[in-house]
Amino acid sequence: MLVIDQMQREVTVPLKDLRIISLVPSQTELLYELGLDKEVIGITKFCVHPVSWFRTKTRVGGTKQLHLEQIRGMRPNLIIANKEENEREQVEALAEEFPVWISDIHNFTEAYAMIRDIGAITGRPNEARELIGAIKTGFQNMEKLSRPLSVAYFIWRNPWMVAGNDTFIHQVLTGAGFENAFNLSGRYPEVTAQQLQEIQPDLVFLSSEPFPFREKHIAEIQSIIPGSKILLVDGEMFSWYGSRLKEVPGYLGGLINKIKS
Template sequence: MLTITDQIGITHTFESTPKRIISLVPSQTETLFELGLEDKIIGITKFCVHPYHLKVTKLSVGGTKKVHIEKIRALNPDIIVANKEENTLEIVESLRDICPVWVTDVRSVEDSIQMIADFGEIFNRRTDAKNWIEKTKFNLADFQNFIINKPTRKSAYLIWREPYMAAGKDTFIDALLQLNKFTNIYANREDRYPEVEVRKMRIQGDPDVVFLSSEPYPFKEEHAFEIGRSTHHAKTVFVDGEMFSWHGVRLVRAFEYFKILHDRLGDE
Protein backbone atom coordinates (compact mmCIF):
# COMPACT_ATOMS: atom_id res chain seq x y z
CA MET A 1 0.00 0.00 0.00
CA LEU A 2 1.22 3.50 -0.86
CA THR A 3 -0.20 6.78 0.42
CA ILE A 4 1.09 9.83 -1.44
CA THR A 5 -0.02 13.43 -2.07
CA ASP A 6 -0.11 14.96 -5.53
CA GLN A 7 0.99 18.49 -6.47
CA ILE A 8 -2.42 20.07 -5.85
CA GLY A 9 -2.62 18.63 -2.35
CA ILE A 10 -4.87 15.61 -2.94
CA THR A 11 -3.80 12.51 -1.02
CA HIS A 12 -4.16 9.16 -2.79
CA THR A 13 -3.85 5.64 -1.46
CA PHE A 14 -2.92 2.85 -3.84
CA GLU A 15 -3.46 -0.72 -2.66
CA SER A 16 -1.17 -1.95 -5.44
CA THR A 17 0.95 -0.49 -8.23
CA PRO A 18 -1.30 0.98 -10.98
CA LYS A 19 -0.96 -1.11 -14.14
CA ARG A 20 -3.36 0.66 -16.53
CA ILE A 21 -2.37 4.30 -17.09
CA ILE A 22 -4.06 7.04 -19.09
CA SER A 23 -2.00 10.19 -19.64
CA LEU A 24 -3.68 13.47 -20.57
CA VAL A 25 -0.45 15.48 -20.88
CA PRO A 26 2.05 15.13 -23.76
CA SER A 27 5.17 15.87 -21.72
CA GLN A 28 4.06 13.46 -19.00
CA THR A 29 3.36 10.74 -21.57
CA GLU A 30 6.95 11.15 -22.75
CA THR A 31 8.18 10.96 -19.14
CA LEU A 32 6.15 7.83 -18.35
CA PHE A 33 7.57 6.18 -21.47
CA GLU A 34 11.14 7.02 -20.46
CA LEU A 35 10.48 5.55 -17.02
CA GLY A 36 9.85 2.21 -18.73
CA LEU A 37 6.06 2.28 -18.56
CA GLU A 38 5.15 1.92 -22.24
CA ASP A 39 3.35 -1.39 -21.67
CA LYS A 40 1.29 0.15 -18.85
CA ILE A 41 0.08 3.18 -20.86
CA ILE A 42 -3.33 2.39 -22.38
CA GLY A 43 -4.59 5.83 -23.41
CA ILE A 44 -3.10 9.17 -24.49
CA THR A 45 -4.22 12.45 -26.07
CA LYS A 46 -3.97 13.33 -29.75
CA PHE A 47 -1.22 15.78 -28.79
CA CYS A 48 1.01 13.08 -27.27
CA VAL A 49 3.54 12.97 -30.11
CA HIS A 50 6.68 11.74 -28.33
CA PRO A 51 7.61 9.02 -28.85
CA TYR A 52 5.73 9.15 -32.14
CA HIS A 53 4.90 5.45 -32.37
CA LEU A 54 2.54 5.74 -29.38
CA LYS A 55 0.04 7.48 -31.68
CA VAL A 56 -0.31 4.13 -33.44
CA THR A 57 0.00 1.73 -30.53
CA LYS A 58 -2.11 3.56 -27.92
CA LEU A 59 -5.74 4.65 -28.00
CA SER A 60 -6.44 8.39 -28.24
CA VAL A 61 -8.95 9.61 -25.66
CA GLY A 62 -9.26 13.15 -27.01
CA GLY A 63 -7.30 16.34 -26.43
CA THR A 64 -6.02 18.07 -23.32
CA LYS A 65 -9.08 20.35 -22.98
CA LYS A 66 -11.74 17.93 -24.22
CA VAL A 67 -11.72 14.20 -23.55
CA HIS A 68 -14.02 11.28 -24.37
CA ILE A 69 -15.27 10.29 -20.93
CA GLU A 70 -16.95 7.07 -21.99
CA LYS A 71 -13.94 5.96 -24.02
CA ILE A 72 -11.79 6.47 -20.91
CA ARG A 73 -14.29 4.58 -18.76
CA ALA A 74 -14.31 1.65 -21.20
CA LEU A 75 -10.52 1.36 -20.91
CA ASN A 76 -10.91 0.63 -17.18
CA PRO A 77 -7.81 2.58 -16.07
CA ASP A 78 -6.17 2.25 -12.65
CA ILE A 79 -4.96 5.86 -12.75
CA ILE A 80 -5.30 8.96 -14.92
CA VAL A 81 -2.37 11.36 -15.00
CA ALA A 82 -3.35 15.00 -15.54
CA ASN A 83 -1.92 18.51 -15.08
CA LYS A 84 -3.47 21.60 -13.48
CA GLU A 85 -2.56 23.86 -16.41
CA GLU A 86 -3.04 21.49 -19.33
CA ASN A 87 -6.36 19.99 -18.22
CA THR A 88 -9.44 21.77 -16.91
CA LEU A 89 -10.88 21.32 -13.42
CA GLU A 90 -14.10 20.16 -15.08
CA ILE A 91 -12.26 17.32 -16.84
CA VAL A 92 -10.45 16.25 -13.68
CA GLU A 93 -13.63 16.24 -11.59
CA SER A 94 -15.59 14.32 -14.24
CA LEU A 95 -12.94 11.56 -14.25
CA ARG A 96 -12.60 11.08 -10.51
CA ASP A 97 -15.51 8.63 -10.35
CA ILE A 98 -13.69 6.35 -12.80
CA CYS A 99 -10.39 6.02 -10.94
CA PRO A 100 -7.81 8.13 -9.07
CA VAL A 101 -6.74 11.23 -11.05
CA TRP A 102 -3.17 12.26 -10.24
CA VAL A 103 -2.75 15.98 -10.93
CA THR A 104 0.64 17.60 -11.34
CA ASP A 105 1.32 21.33 -11.00
CA VAL A 106 4.71 22.12 -12.50
CA ARG A 107 5.91 25.72 -12.42
CA SER A 108 9.62 25.23 -11.79
CA VAL A 109 12.50 22.83 -12.40
CA GLU A 110 12.11 21.66 -8.80
CA ASP A 111 8.43 20.85 -9.42
CA SER A 112 9.41 18.85 -12.49
CA ILE A 113 11.95 16.85 -10.50
CA GLN A 114 9.34 16.18 -7.80
CA MET A 115 6.91 14.96 -10.44
CA ILE A 116 9.44 12.40 -11.70
CA ALA A 117 10.12 11.26 -8.14
CA ASP A 118 6.38 10.86 -7.51
CA PHE A 119 5.98 8.78 -10.68
CA GLY A 120 8.84 6.62 -9.49
CA GLU A 121 7.00 5.94 -6.24
CA ILE A 122 3.54 5.41 -7.72
CA PHE A 123 4.59 3.12 -10.56
CA ASN A 124 7.45 1.33 -8.77
CA ARG A 125 10.07 2.80 -11.06
CA ARG A 126 12.24 4.35 -8.38
CA THR A 127 15.58 3.46 -9.97
CA ASP A 128 14.54 4.84 -13.37
CA ALA A 129 13.21 7.99 -11.73
CA LYS A 130 16.40 8.42 -9.72
CA ASN A 131 18.49 8.14 -12.90
CA TRP A 132 16.45 10.79 -14.72
CA ILE A 133 16.56 13.10 -11.71
CA GLU A 134 20.34 12.74 -11.53
CA LYS A 135 20.64 13.49 -15.26
CA THR A 136 18.42 16.54 -14.84
CA LYS A 137 20.39 17.88 -11.89
CA PHE A 138 23.73 17.25 -13.61
CA ASN A 139 22.66 19.06 -16.79
CA LEU A 140 21.11 21.85 -14.74
CA ALA A 141 24.36 22.42 -12.82
CA ASP A 142 26.31 22.35 -16.08
CA PHE A 143 23.96 24.90 -17.64
CA GLN A 144 24.06 27.16 -14.59
CA ASN A 145 27.84 27.24 -14.95
CA PHE A 146 27.46 28.00 -18.67
CA ILE A 147 25.04 30.88 -18.10
CA ILE A 148 27.04 32.70 -15.40
CA ASN A 149 28.82 35.10 -17.75
CA LYS A 150 25.98 35.51 -20.24
CA PRO A 151 24.28 38.92 -20.41
CA THR A 152 20.82 39.51 -18.98
CA ARG A 153 18.29 40.31 -21.69
CA LYS A 154 14.76 41.68 -21.54
CA SER A 155 12.43 39.29 -23.32
CA ALA A 156 8.89 38.57 -24.43
CA TYR A 157 7.77 34.99 -25.12
CA LEU A 158 4.74 34.84 -27.42
CA ILE A 159 2.56 31.74 -27.55
CA TRP A 160 -0.48 32.89 -29.56
CA ARG A 161 -1.72 35.31 -32.21
CA GLU A 162 -5.13 36.93 -32.76
CA PRO A 163 -4.98 37.97 -30.06
CA TYR A 164 -1.28 37.97 -29.27
CA MET A 165 -0.64 36.24 -25.96
CA ALA A 166 2.56 35.88 -23.95
CA ALA A 167 3.85 33.67 -21.17
CA GLY A 168 3.61 35.61 -17.93
CA LYS A 169 4.49 35.06 -14.30
CA ASP A 170 4.21 31.84 -12.33
CA THR A 171 4.52 29.64 -15.41
CA PHE A 172 7.03 26.92 -16.25
CA ILE A 173 8.04 28.95 -19.31
CA ASP A 174 8.78 31.98 -17.14
CA ALA A 175 10.88 29.84 -14.79
CA LEU A 176 13.00 28.67 -17.73
CA LEU A 177 13.28 32.23 -19.07
CA GLN A 178 14.63 33.32 -15.69
CA LEU A 179 17.05 30.39 -15.65
CA ASN A 180 18.33 31.63 -19.03
CA LYS A 181 18.71 35.22 -17.73
CA PHE A 182 15.86 36.39 -19.94
CA THR A 183 13.91 38.96 -17.93
CA ASN A 184 10.23 38.55 -18.81
CA ILE A 185 8.69 41.97 -19.54
CA TYR A 186 5.22 40.52 -18.88
CA ALA A 187 6.03 39.02 -15.48
CA ASN A 188 4.27 41.98 -13.84
CA ARG A 189 0.88 41.14 -15.35
CA GLU A 190 -1.85 39.55 -13.25
CA ASP A 191 -2.69 36.91 -15.87
CA ARG A 192 -0.35 33.97 -16.31
CA TYR A 193 -0.86 34.20 -20.07
CA PRO A 194 -1.81 37.83 -20.74
CA GLU A 195 -3.08 39.25 -24.00
CA VAL A 196 -0.56 41.79 -25.30
CA GLU A 197 -0.47 44.51 -27.93
CA VAL A 198 2.62 44.10 -30.07
CA ARG A 199 2.57 47.75 -31.17
CA LYS A 200 2.86 48.77 -27.51
CA MET A 201 5.68 46.35 -26.71
CA ARG A 202 8.32 49.07 -26.64
CA ILE A 203 6.53 51.10 -23.97
CA GLN A 204 5.49 47.98 -22.05
CA GLY A 205 9.05 46.78 -21.53
CA ASP A 206 11.11 47.33 -24.69
CA PRO A 207 12.46 43.76 -25.00
CA ASP A 208 15.86 42.93 -26.42
CA VAL A 209 14.54 39.67 -27.82
CA VAL A 210 11.07 38.40 -28.74
CA PHE A 211 10.65 34.63 -28.79
CA LEU A 212 8.06 33.10 -31.13
CA SER A 213 7.20 29.64 -29.85
CA SER A 214 6.59 26.71 -32.19
CA GLU A 215 3.56 25.74 -30.11
CA PRO A 216 0.70 26.08 -29.50
CA TYR A 217 0.57 28.66 -32.34
CA PRO A 218 2.62 28.01 -35.51
CA PHE A 219 4.30 31.40 -35.97
CA LYS A 220 5.67 32.15 -39.43
CA GLU A 221 8.09 34.64 -41.01
CA GLU A 222 5.36 37.19 -41.73
CA HIS A 223 4.53 37.31 -38.03
CA ALA A 224 8.18 37.88 -37.17
CA PHE A 225 8.23 40.75 -39.68
CA GLU A 226 5.06 42.24 -38.17
CA ILE A 227 6.53 42.10 -34.68
CA GLY A 228 9.89 43.42 -35.86
CA ARG A 229 8.28 46.55 -37.26
CA SER A 230 6.78 47.28 -33.84
CA THR A 231 9.80 46.54 -31.68
CA HIS A 232 12.49 48.02 -33.94
CA HIS A 233 15.74 46.97 -32.22
CA ALA A 234 14.50 43.67 -30.69
CA LYS A 235 15.68 40.39 -32.16
CA THR A 236 12.79 38.12 -33.16
CA VAL A 237 13.75 34.48 -32.65
CA PHE A 238 11.81 31.30 -33.43
CA VAL A 239 12.19 28.76 -30.62
CA ASP A 240 11.18 25.16 -29.98
CA GLY A 241 8.19 25.47 -27.67
CA GLU A 242 8.64 21.95 -26.36
CA MET A 243 12.01 22.90 -24.90
CA PHE A 244 10.50 25.80 -22.97
CA SER A 245 7.18 24.30 -21.92
CA TRP A 246 7.54 20.52 -21.64
CA HIS A 247 8.36 19.45 -18.10
CA GLY A 248 9.66 16.04 -17.09
CA VAL A 249 12.49 14.20 -18.85
CA ARG A 250 12.52 16.74 -21.71
CA LEU A 251 14.52 19.08 -19.46
CA VAL A 252 17.63 16.94 -19.90
CA ARG A 253 17.66 17.85 -23.60
CA ALA A 254 16.37 21.38 -23.03
CA PHE A 255 19.53 22.55 -21.25
CA GLU A 256 21.63 21.62 -24.29
CA TYR A 257 19.12 23.38 -26.54
CA PHE A 258 19.41 26.54 -24.43
CA LYS A 259 23.18 26.57 -24.92
CA ILE A 260 22.71 26.54 -28.69
CA LEU A 261 20.12 29.32 -28.38
CA HIS A 262 22.57 31.54 -26.50
CA ASP A 263 25.22 30.86 -29.11
CA ARG A 264 22.75 32.02 -31.77
CA LEU A 265 22.04 35.20 -29.85
CA GLY A 266 25.70 36.00 -29.24
CA ASP A 267 27.08 37.93 -26.27
CA GLU A 268 26.24 41.49 -27.27
Protein backbone atom coordinates in the same frame (compact mmCIF):
# COMPACT_ATOMS: atom_id res chain seq x y z
CA MET B 1 -1.04 2.57 -1.93
CA LEU B 2 -2.31 5.91 -0.65
CA VAL B 3 -0.42 8.90 -2.07
CA ILE B 4 -0.80 12.69 -2.12
CA ASP B 5 -0.76 14.43 -5.50
CA GLN B 6 0.38 17.99 -6.22
CA MET B 7 -3.11 19.32 -5.54
CA GLN B 8 -2.81 17.85 -2.03
CA ARG B 9 -5.46 15.25 -2.86
CA GLU B 10 -5.37 11.69 -1.52
CA VAL B 11 -5.20 9.13 -4.32
CA THR B 12 -5.23 5.34 -3.91
CA VAL B 13 -2.97 3.77 -6.53
CA PRO B 14 -2.63 0.00 -7.12
CA LEU B 15 0.75 -1.55 -6.41
CA LYS B 16 0.78 -3.76 -9.51
CA ASP B 17 -0.91 -4.43 -12.85
CA LEU B 18 -1.14 -0.74 -13.67
CA ARG B 19 -3.39 0.42 -16.51
CA ILE B 20 -2.35 4.04 -17.01
CA ILE B 21 -3.95 6.76 -19.12
CA SER B 22 -1.87 9.93 -19.46
CA LEU B 23 -3.68 13.17 -20.24
CA VAL B 24 -0.59 15.41 -20.57
CA PRO B 25 2.01 15.27 -23.39
CA SER B 26 5.07 16.07 -21.28
CA GLN B 27 4.06 13.50 -18.66
CA THR B 28 3.39 10.91 -21.35
CA GLU B 29 6.96 11.37 -22.55
CA LEU B 30 8.12 10.94 -18.95
CA LEU B 31 6.25 7.64 -18.61
CA TYR B 32 8.03 6.41 -21.72
CA GLU B 33 11.38 7.49 -20.31
CA LEU B 34 10.61 5.51 -17.13
CA GLY B 35 10.02 2.36 -19.17
CA LEU B 36 6.25 2.01 -18.77
CA ASP B 37 5.33 0.86 -22.27
CA LYS B 38 3.27 -2.09 -21.06
CA GLU B 39 1.49 -0.12 -18.36
CA VAL B 40 0.37 2.88 -20.45
CA ILE B 41 -2.84 2.06 -22.33
CA GLY B 42 -4.04 5.51 -23.39
CA ILE B 43 -2.75 8.98 -24.30
CA THR B 44 -4.14 12.18 -25.84
CA LYS B 45 -3.94 13.20 -29.48
CA PHE B 46 -1.36 15.82 -28.46
CA CYS B 47 0.97 13.24 -26.90
CA VAL B 48 3.18 13.15 -29.99
CA HIS B 49 6.32 11.94 -28.20
CA PRO B 50 7.45 9.26 -28.48
CA VAL B 51 6.31 8.72 -32.06
CA SER B 52 5.97 4.98 -31.47
CA TRP B 53 3.38 5.58 -28.76
CA PHE B 54 1.56 8.20 -30.81
CA ARG B 55 1.16 5.64 -33.57
CA THR B 56 0.20 2.65 -31.43
CA LYS B 57 -1.41 3.78 -28.15
CA THR B 58 -5.14 4.45 -27.94
CA ARG B 59 -5.89 8.18 -28.13
CA VAL B 60 -8.61 9.39 -25.77
CA GLY B 61 -9.25 12.87 -27.21
CA GLY B 62 -7.45 16.16 -26.60
CA THR B 63 -6.14 17.52 -23.34
CA LYS B 64 -9.14 19.87 -23.10
CA GLN B 65 -11.70 17.61 -24.81
CA LEU B 66 -11.36 14.12 -23.43
CA HIS B 67 -13.56 11.26 -24.58
CA LEU B 68 -14.88 10.29 -21.17
CA GLU B 69 -16.94 7.30 -22.26
CA GLN B 70 -13.96 5.89 -24.14
CA ILE B 71 -11.81 6.27 -21.04
CA ARG B 72 -14.43 4.55 -18.90
CA GLY B 73 -14.51 1.65 -21.34
CA MET B 74 -10.73 1.20 -21.08
CA ARG B 75 -10.95 0.60 -17.29
CA PRO B 76 -7.77 2.44 -16.21
CA ASN B 77 -6.61 2.12 -12.62
CA LEU B 78 -4.42 5.25 -12.78
CA ILE B 79 -5.01 8.47 -14.71
CA ILE B 80 -2.28 11.11 -14.74
CA ALA B 81 -3.48 14.69 -15.33
CA ASN B 82 -2.41 18.31 -14.83
CA LYS B 83 -4.24 21.23 -13.25
CA GLU B 84 -3.58 23.68 -16.08
CA GLU B 85 -3.56 21.45 -19.15
CA ASN B 86 -6.78 19.54 -18.45
CA GLU B 87 -10.31 20.81 -17.86
CA ARG B 88 -11.30 20.72 -14.20
CA GLU B 89 -14.82 19.41 -14.80
CA GLN B 90 -13.63 16.48 -16.87
CA VAL B 91 -10.89 15.55 -14.42
CA GLU B 92 -13.32 15.72 -11.50
CA ALA B 93 -15.76 13.48 -13.35
CA LEU B 94 -13.04 10.89 -13.92
CA ALA B 95 -11.87 11.16 -10.30
CA GLU B 96 -15.29 10.01 -9.13
CA GLU B 97 -14.66 6.65 -10.80
CA PHE B 98 -10.87 6.20 -11.10
CA PRO B 99 -7.66 7.10 -9.25
CA VAL B 100 -6.55 10.42 -10.80
CA TRP B 101 -3.14 11.84 -9.88
CA ILE B 102 -2.88 15.57 -10.73
CA SER B 103 0.30 17.61 -11.12
CA ASP B 104 0.54 21.37 -10.59
CA ILE B 105 3.84 22.77 -11.83
CA HIS B 106 5.18 26.31 -11.89
CA ASN B 107 8.89 25.84 -11.22
CA PHE B 108 11.77 23.36 -11.29
CA THR B 109 11.23 22.22 -7.69
CA GLU B 110 7.68 21.17 -8.52
CA ALA B 111 8.83 19.56 -11.79
CA TYR B 112 11.41 17.46 -9.93
CA ALA B 113 8.78 16.50 -7.35
CA MET B 114 6.42 15.42 -10.12
CA ILE B 115 9.08 13.20 -11.70
CA ARG B 116 9.95 11.71 -8.30
CA ASP B 117 6.34 11.07 -7.34
CA ILE B 118 5.34 9.54 -10.67
CA GLY B 119 8.39 7.31 -10.43
CA ALA B 120 7.27 6.22 -6.96
CA ILE B 121 3.64 5.45 -7.84
CA THR B 122 4.57 3.53 -10.99
CA GLY B 123 7.30 1.42 -9.41
CA ARG B 124 10.18 3.29 -11.07
CA PRO B 125 11.76 5.25 -8.18
CA ASN B 126 15.36 4.53 -9.17
CA GLU B 127 14.81 5.52 -12.80
CA ALA B 128 13.14 8.76 -11.67
CA ARG B 129 15.99 9.57 -9.29
CA GLU B 130 18.59 9.02 -12.01
CA LEU B 131 16.62 11.20 -14.42
CA ILE B 132 16.39 14.06 -11.92
CA GLY B 133 20.12 13.83 -11.31
CA ALA B 134 20.88 13.99 -15.03
CA ILE B 135 18.62 17.01 -15.50
CA LYS B 136 20.17 18.91 -12.58
CA THR B 137 23.68 18.18 -13.82
CA GLY B 138 22.75 19.45 -17.28
CA PHE B 139 21.47 22.75 -15.93
CA GLN B 140 24.46 23.18 -13.63
CA ASN B 141 26.82 22.83 -16.61
CA MET B 142 24.70 24.86 -19.03
CA GLU B 143 26.16 27.89 -20.78
CA LYS B 144 24.41 31.06 -19.66
CA LEU B 145 24.29 34.60 -20.98
CA SER B 146 27.21 36.78 -19.97
CA ARG B 147 24.81 39.69 -19.48
CA PRO B 148 21.03 39.63 -19.03
CA LEU B 149 18.85 40.24 -22.10
CA SER B 150 15.14 40.99 -21.84
CA VAL B 151 12.78 38.62 -23.68
CA ALA B 152 9.12 38.83 -24.64
CA TYR B 153 8.03 35.18 -25.03
CA PHE B 154 4.94 34.97 -27.25
CA ILE B 155 2.54 32.02 -26.97
CA TRP B 156 -0.45 33.35 -28.96
CA ARG B 157 -1.55 35.66 -31.77
CA ASN B 158 -4.87 37.53 -32.03
CA PRO B 159 -4.75 38.52 -29.29
CA TRP B 160 -1.04 38.73 -28.63
CA MET B 161 -0.28 36.79 -25.44
CA VAL B 162 3.04 36.31 -23.65
CA ALA B 163 4.39 34.18 -20.82
CA GLY B 164 4.30 36.06 -17.53
CA ASN B 165 6.16 35.42 -14.31
CA ASP B 166 3.90 32.70 -12.88
CA THR B 167 4.82 30.14 -15.53
CA PHE B 168 7.31 27.33 -16.03
CA ILE B 169 8.44 29.16 -19.17
CA HIS B 170 9.52 32.08 -16.97
CA GLN B 171 11.60 29.70 -14.85
CA VAL B 172 13.40 28.31 -17.89
CA LEU B 173 14.10 31.80 -19.23
CA THR B 174 15.55 33.11 -15.99
CA GLY B 175 17.51 29.88 -15.46
CA ALA B 176 19.39 30.61 -18.69
CA GLY B 177 20.11 34.18 -17.69
CA PHE B 178 17.32 35.91 -19.63
CA GLU B 179 15.05 38.54 -18.11
CA ASN B 180 11.35 38.16 -18.76
CA ALA B 181 10.20 41.47 -20.26
CA PHE B 182 6.77 40.81 -18.70
CA ASN B 183 8.08 39.71 -15.32
CA LEU B 184 5.21 41.20 -13.31
CA SER B 185 2.32 40.24 -15.53
CA GLY B 186 0.80 37.06 -14.11
CA ARG B 187 0.54 33.92 -16.22
CA TYR B 188 -0.34 34.62 -19.87
CA PRO B 189 -1.31 38.28 -20.20
CA GLU B 190 -2.55 39.89 -23.39
CA VAL B 191 -0.25 42.64 -24.64
CA THR B 192 -0.66 45.47 -27.10
CA ALA B 193 1.63 46.97 -29.71
CA GLN B 194 1.93 50.05 -27.53
CA GLN B 195 3.13 47.98 -24.56
CA LEU B 196 5.76 46.32 -26.73
CA GLN B 197 6.97 49.68 -27.97
CA GLU B 198 7.19 50.99 -24.40
CA ILE B 199 9.11 47.96 -23.11
CA GLN B 200 11.39 47.51 -26.15
CA PRO B 201 12.63 44.00 -25.28
CA ASP B 202 16.08 42.99 -26.50
CA LEU B 203 14.62 39.76 -27.85
CA VAL B 204 11.30 38.29 -28.90
CA PHE B 205 10.78 34.52 -28.83
CA LEU B 206 7.91 33.24 -30.99
CA SER B 207 6.99 29.82 -29.65
CA SER B 208 6.01 26.78 -31.71
CA GLU B 209 3.15 26.07 -29.28
CA PRO B 210 0.35 26.48 -28.43
CA PHE B 211 0.15 28.89 -31.38
CA PRO B 212 2.35 27.65 -34.23
CA PHE B 213 4.37 30.76 -35.02
CA ARG B 214 6.17 30.70 -38.37
CA GLU B 215 8.62 32.84 -40.33
CA LYS B 216 5.77 34.93 -41.74
CA HIS B 217 4.95 36.23 -38.24
CA ILE B 218 8.41 37.66 -37.64
CA ALA B 219 7.85 40.65 -39.92
CA GLU B 220 4.58 41.40 -38.14
CA ILE B 221 6.33 41.82 -34.79
CA GLN B 222 9.40 43.47 -36.34
CA SER B 223 7.22 46.27 -37.71
CA ILE B 224 6.16 47.07 -34.13
CA ILE B 225 9.58 46.85 -32.47
CA PRO B 226 12.22 47.08 -35.23
CA GLY B 227 15.07 47.25 -32.72
CA SER B 228 14.39 43.82 -31.19
CA LYS B 229 15.88 40.54 -32.40
CA ILE B 230 13.12 38.03 -33.15
CA LEU B 231 13.59 34.26 -33.10
CA LEU B 232 11.36 31.23 -33.58
CA VAL B 233 11.82 28.84 -30.65
CA ASP B 234 10.78 25.29 -29.78
CA GLY B 235 7.97 25.64 -27.24
CA GLU B 236 8.47 22.11 -25.95
CA MET B 237 11.91 23.09 -24.69
CA PHE B 238 10.46 25.88 -22.58
CA SER B 239 7.23 24.35 -21.29
CA TRP B 240 7.55 20.55 -21.14
CA TYR B 241 8.45 19.78 -17.54
CA GLY B 242 9.10 16.03 -17.68
CA SER B 243 11.97 14.05 -19.16
CA ARG B 244 12.28 16.65 -21.94
CA LEU B 245 14.21 18.72 -19.41
CA LYS B 246 17.27 16.56 -20.16
CA GLU B 247 17.46 18.19 -23.60
CA VAL B 248 16.82 21.76 -22.53
CA PRO B 249 20.35 22.81 -21.46
CA GLY B 250 21.79 21.80 -24.84
CA TYR B 251 18.99 23.55 -26.69
CA LEU B 252 19.37 26.76 -24.68
CA GLY B 253 23.13 26.71 -25.19
CA GLY B 254 22.61 26.57 -28.94
CA LEU B 255 20.05 29.36 -28.74
CA ILE B 256 22.44 31.54 -26.76
CA ASN B 257 25.19 30.98 -29.34
CA LYS B 258 22.74 31.95 -32.09
CA ILE B 259 21.88 35.16 -30.26
CA LYS B 260 25.57 36.02 -29.83
CA SER B 261 26.30 35.58 -33.55
